[in-house]
Structures are given as structure tokens and as C-alpha cells.
Amino acid sequence: MQRYKMWMAVLIAGAALLAPVRAASAQAYVVVANAAGPASLNRDELAKVFLKKSSQLVAVDQEKDSKVRAAFTKAVLGRPLLAVLNYWQQQIFSGQDSPPPEKGSDADVLAFVRNNPRGIGYVSAGADIGSGVKVVTVP
Numbered sequence: 687m688q689r690y691k692m693w694m695a696v697l698i699a700g701a702a703l704l705a706p707v708r709a710a711s712a713q714a715y716v717v718v719a720n721a722a723g724p725a726s727l728n729r730d731e732l733a734k735v736f737l738k739k740s741s742q743l744v745a746v747d748q749e750k751d752s753k754v755r756a757a758f759t760k761a762v763l764g765r766p767l768l769a770v771l772n773y774w775q776q777q778i779f780s781g782q783d784s785p786p787p788e789k790g791s792d793a794d795v796l797a798f799v800r801n802n803p804r805g806i807g808y809v810s811a812g813a814d815i816g817s818g819v820k821v822v823t824v825p
Contacts, residue, residue, distance in 0.1 A: 714757035726823035745786040746807040
């Protein structure tokens with residue numbers, strides 16, 4: 687019985703250590719840009735584009751209730767979605783800026799990016815990217 691308890695403790699500890707690795711590797715989104723756009727951007731550069739603190743690229747967001755938007759916002763902007771929505775409300779109220787346009791689906795985001803030479807967005811990890819758009823590496 688003592689040996690059984692020891693093995694169970696080892697298995698549980700091992701599973702607990704591997705869980706964050708599995709969660710981190712299963713990214714829910716990919717960043718996409720127009721074929722003429724950059725091949726890679728670091729997280730800081732990408733965050734500046736989506737918060738309109740850089741005019742290098744033209745960002746497009748998914749709808750507010752999208753799971754992919756929540757994952758992207760937390761990972762890239764480092765804030766929960768509600769905090770980013772509040773940021774945009776403050777920007778609008780103060781007359782400084784408006785948020786990036788929102789699209790209702792991966793296909794709509796891809797069409798926007800494809801039709802805008804400086805377009806950049808994000809789609810679900812399994813989305814069919816197609817031509818005219820490329821996946822952007824975000825180290």
C-alpha cells in the first residue's frame with residue numbers, strides 16, 4: 687500500500703508539471719498578415735499595432751465574444767479582454783482614437799488582411815489561410 691501511494695504521488699506530480707507545457711504549446715490563434723507584410727514581429731511590436739500606438743500596420747480584431755480574441759488579447763496584449771475594451775472606451779470618449787475594426791469570422795479577417803497591403807490580424811489556429819496572406823512568426 688505504501689508503494690502504491692508513492693507511485694500515485696509521483697504520477698500526480700508529473701502530470702502537474704506537464705500540464706502547463708501542454709497548455710502553452712496548444713496556441714489557439716495564429717497571427718496573419720498580407721503577403722506584402724512582415725514575416726515576423728515581436729510581441730511588443732504586435733501589441734503596439736493592435737493598440738494603435740504604431741501606424742506601421744492596419745490591425746483587424748475578431749468580435750468581442752470570440753474565444754480566439756480572448757486568447758490573443760491575453761497572450762499578446764498581456765491584459766484580459768475587458769481591460770482592452772475599457773482602454774478603447776477611454777480612447778473614444780477622450781476623442782483620441784477608435785479601435786481596430788471587428789470581423790465576425792476567420793474568413794472575414796482573412797479577407798480584410800488579403801485586401802489591405804498593411805493588414806494584420808489573427809485567426810483560429812486551424813483556419814485555412816489561403817493565398818495572399820501569410821502566417822507571422824511571433825517569437
